[in-house]
Amino acid sequence: MLLLENKVAVVTGASSGLGRAIALRYAHEGARVVLADRREEPIEGGPSTLELIHRSGGTAISQATDVSKWADIDALVTAAVETYGRLDVMVNNAATYTSTNLVETQEEQWERVIAVNLTGVFLGCKRAVQQMLTQEAVNEVRGRIVNISSQHGMVASPGDLPYGVSKGGVVQMTRQVAVDHARDFIVCNAVAPGKIITGKPGVANAPQALDYSIRRTPWPRLGRPDDVAGAALFLASDLSTYITGINLLVDGGWMAG
Structure with missing residues (x-):
């Protein structure tokens, strides 16, 4: 029995990195996946997420989406429901960053990070809950939300x-949604990745940053996108029904050290 058989899942930021890994794992476990991103081309190169799912015999559609815009999020969830009939899982993963400290950060940079990382999660949660409230519960759950936070929240x-503040907001929003909508049978959790090696550019993958992360992480390797996908699968499945409002660390023991 596949863990997400016949479930309908929306994944934002699905073209690359963590979102790509989550979408592929969900499809492998039987979900019908709606891929949302501003672009289909993966940062890592190679075939698109949609193409990989179709090649493996999975079911998916793709929708161009700017998560910072309500009209785009509304259209995204509407497309999922019109295509597949309901929404079982909403994964709010899309994020951006600036690699700037307080005095270096320009107002425009701050506004963009907050718009994508925090407002985008707010809009995704809101539209998902709106839809889930209209649905019948299955195994005591109307729907599940999985937010991608960070140990830097x-x-x-x-x-x-900007990135750290936005991710801190995601952690608190996850708790708030979980508590406010528990009696509606809506589950809301977050996954907090530690150092995960993805194809994204920037100082996070500079040699000295990687060396520090290797020394700081108790587990003898750094994280992979599929490590995060496994946690996101658990929280999207019936295995986690009585778990809500948590921020699940996937960090190789970093925060325990």
């Missing part, structure tokens, strides 16, 4: 003020 993100 719990400790400072060195040299990246």
